[in-house]
Amino acid sequence: MGGLYKELPEGLDEVDVIIAGGGTAGCVVASRLSDAYPTLSILIVEGGRDNRGLPNVTYPILLLSNILPGNTDTLFYEGIPEKAVGNRSLVVPSGGVLGGGSSINLLTYSRAQAVDYDQWGVEGWFSKDLVPYLQRLETYKGEGTPETHGYSGPMLVTPGNYTAKASEEAFIKAAAKLGYPEARDIQDLETINATQRNIRYVSGSKRQDAASNYLHPRLGDGFHPNLYVLTQHQVIRVLFDGNKASGVEFRPNPKFNNGVERPVQRVSAKKLVVLSSGALGTPLVLERSGVGDPEILGKAGVDVVAEVPGVGAEYQDHQLMTYAYYSSLLPNETFDAIYSGRTNVDELIKKDDPIIGWTANDVCSKLRPSDEEAKALGSAFESAWNRDYKTNPTKPLAMITSLNGFPGDSTGQLEVQYFSCSTFTPYPYSRGHLHITSKDLDASLDFATGFFADEDDIDIKKSVWSYKKQREIIRRMDIYRGEFAPLHPAFAADSDAATPSEPLDGPLPDDVPDIVYTAEDDAVLEQWLRAHVGTTWHSLGTCKMAPKSEGGVVDSSLSVYGVEKLKIADLSVPPGNVGANTANTAYMIGEKAADIFIEELKG
Numbered sequence: 001m002g003g004l005y006k007e008l009p010e011g012l013d014e015v016d017v018i019i020a021g022g023g024t025a026g027c028v029v030a031s032r033l034s035d036a037y038p039t040l041s042i043l044i045v046e047g048g049r050d051n052r053g054l055p056n057v058t059y060p061i062l063l064l065s066n067i068l069p070g071n072t073d074t075l076f077y078e079g080i081p082e083k084a085v086g087n088r089s090l091v092v093p094s095g096g097v098l099g100g101g102s103s104i105n106l107l108t109y110s111r112a113q114a115v116d117y118d119q120w121g122v123e124g125w126f127s128k129d130l131v132p133y134l135q136r137l138e139t140y141k142g143e144g145t146p147e148t149h150g151y152s153g154p155m156l157v158t159p160g161n162y163t164a165k166a167s168e169e170a171f172i173k174a175a176a177k178l179g180y181p182e183a184r185d186i187q188d189l190e191t192i193n194a195t196q197r198n199i200r201y202v203s204g205s206k207r208q209d210a211a212s213n214y215l216h217p218r219l220g221d222g223f224h225p226n227l228y229v230l231t232q233h234q235v236i237r238v239l240f241d242g243n244k245a246s247g248v249e250f251r252p253n254p255k256f257n258n259g260v261e262r263p264v265q266r267v268s269a270k271k272l273v274v275l276s277s278g279a280l281g282t283p284l285v286l287e288r289s290g291v292g293d294p295e296i297l298g299k300a301g302v303d304v305v306a307e308v309p310g311v312g313a314e315y316q317d318h319q320l321m322t323y324a325y326y327s328s329l330l331p332n333e334t335f336d337a338i339y340s341g342r343t344n345v346d347e348l349i350k351k352d353d354p355i356i357g358w359t360a361n362d363v364c365s366k367l368r369p370s371d372e373e374a375k376a377l378g379s380a381f382e383s384a385w386n387r388d389y390k391t392n393p394t395k396p397l398a399m400i401t402s403l404n405g406f407p408g409d410s411t412g413q414l415e416v417q418y419f420s421c422s423t424f425t426p427y428p429y430s431r432g433h434l435h436i437t438s439k440d441l442d443a444s445l446d447f448a449t450g451f452f453a454d455e456d457d458i459d460i461k462k463s464v465w466s467y468k469k470q471r472e473i474i475r476r477m478d479i480y481r482g483e484f485a486p487l488h489p490a491f492a493a494d495s496d497a498a499t500p501s502e503p504l505d506g507p508l509p510d511d512v513p514d515i516v517y518t519a520e521d522d523a524v525l526e527q528w529l530r531a532h533v534g535t536t537w538h539s540l541g542t543c544k545m546a547p548k549s550e551g552g553v554v555d556s557s558l559s560v561y562g563v564e565k566l567k568i569a570d571l572s573v574p575p576g577n578v579g580a581n582t583a584n585t586a587y588m589i590g591e592k593a594a595d596i597f598i599e600e601l602k603g
């Protein structure tokens with residue numbers, strides 16, 4: 001009988017469909033397939049634990065705890081040292097629990113621009129084809145353009161019950177002073193150069209995620225008797241009969257067995273194997289299975305099943321910086337008291353205090369420079385701007401958002417209320433890579449993010465512009481009380497850009513002029529960016545949907561090249577990036593993939 005298991009049910013050695021990874025897209029695919037064919041036996045094999053009842057998953061206020069090192073429900077993919085980021089080895093966290101990224105993420109509802117999907121250039125995946133899936137996945141409770149939103153889907157998106165009004169208003173007013181007005185809906189697939197009060201995957205005080213909203217309601221409801229979910233088991237590789245995917249090999253995750261290794265197990269798949277282990281997990285499963293670049297497979301000691309050199313070859317992520325400021329906010333307007341332990345969060349949960357449903361991230365924006373500002377970033381940047389942005393007026397250069405609190409461990413810092421600003425830059429020009437070095441699941445990876453490694457330094461210029469723009473916005477907020485200097489570049493003390501060493505007594509005057517940065521300041525800023533840039537947790541494109549001759553790994557029906565009965569459904573497949581946080585695109589891919597598979601499984 002279907003249901004949720006921690007051990008493989010006795011006798012379940014063959015099913016129709018296996019889904020490797022029960023993350024954002026994986027939960028959607030399994031649920032929709034099971035709706036369409038209740039007799040079809042479907043098995044999700046998920047490396048993490050069940051997400052139900054975990055406070056860090058359930059209550060939005062605890063979301064930042066999910067990226068702290070050692071968190072049980074997060075996978076930490078460790079990179080190699082990268083010259084372009086000061087020889088640092090970056091670590092990229094990713095969902096490692098049922099529901100994947102949707103169960104641990106920051107819950108911002110953010111949708112791609114229509115032009116992003118159009119520029120993927122893949123038959124069946126243009127924005128006009130995808131809007132119905134964007135609608136199908138959501139019940140939208142915000143304002144805006146009804147034509148592109150959905151009103152009866154599983155994912156409830158709402159403004160939430162709790163926001164810090166003082167900072168929300170101040171941010172919106174400050175951005176408007178700089179020419180970026182408030183819009184009712186910047187998630188309408190078109191609008192940019194505007195701010196918006198955040199809409200979130202939150203209902204009341206609870207997270208909305210793919211496992212809770214798609215999968216759990218179906219398990220045990222009597223209508224999905226053949227839907228099986230096996231948690232705490234890691235897929236090692238896909239098994240092949242010739243070049244036909246015939247099942248998977250997996251092992252109990254030692255993380256949940258006190259580190260003890262237990263024997264590997266196998267289940268056969270009669271009809272289909274779907275890889276849904278995320279942009280960081282799927283290429284590794286493929287390579288361990290013998291699908292990839294023969295040279296990489298050879299070095300790792302894996303026999304080649306299919307030569308597909310694009311696997312893991314073009315890693316992309318958005319590049320994040322978070323800057324901290326002193327503020328005049330009250331203790332209940334930041335998360336500082338909660339994360340520093342000054343407030344007991346268990347008590348807040350017990351009395352269902354509305355703050356537990358808060359994401360502490362109240363305003364988002366999609367912004368881009370004027371032509372003059374683009375020109376000021378140098379001739380290489382201007383050429384890229386003229387080529388890629390000027391002709392695409394709905395593409396943002398940066399997403400600048402508020403974060404009400406200190407971005408990290410505030411132990412030892414002044415006991416005041418901090419306010420932070422996060423900026424990330426979509427459409428990276430740089431590419432990284434992600435490969436196995438051995439068939440052993442626990443072996444170190446050959447993983448580089450590629451951050452700031454593009455030849456013409458376009459990516460770093462985007463972050464230079466973002467730093468200056470966010471700082472001008474925050475300086476104009478009436479809650480601003482100065483930069484928290486250790487989380488800003490160390491500009492020379494006599495520079496106009498220098499940061500104050502102490503919190504200010506009051507806000508800056510209304511007519512404060514823009515900071516003038518010298519060439520030396522710009523050099524300091526660039527060096528700072530290289531030393532501090534990090535992941536936005538928006539990994540994608542590691543098995544892209546494109547012709548094989550262009551580095552593609554799957555075709556437009558998500559079939560892996562060179563083999564049969566093997567599909568991919570997750571953020572590995574986007575062939576181009578999106579001007580948005582990425583969860584919505586993952587949900588959409590799950591919905592679209594399900595329809596493709598439902599059609600193919602007919603008869």
Ligand SMILES: Cc1cc2nc3c(=O)[nH]c(=O)nc-3n(C[C@H](O)[C@H](O)[C@H](O)COP(=O)(O)OP(=O)(O)OC[C@H]3O[C@@H](n4cnc5c(N)ncnc54)[C@H](O)[C@@H]3O)c2cc1C
Pocket residue numbers: 020021022023024025026045046047048066067075093094095096097098099100101102104105106107108109110233234235236276277278279281282285536537538539569570571572581582583584586
């Ligand atoms: C900390 C964080 C914050 C984020 N904030 C936001 C946000 O606010 N808004 C937004 O839109 N997006 C956000 N994102 C991004 C978004 O959540 C992800 O892009 C999206 O969830 C990815 O979906 P996916 O289906 O491709 O993969 P995932 O959801 O990551 O699913 C992959 C699943 O596969 C499992 N897995 C991996 N390897 C194996 C294996 N070998 N065997 C079995 N199972 C395996 C994992 O445990 C996971 O459950 C955030 C992501 C993170 C990590």
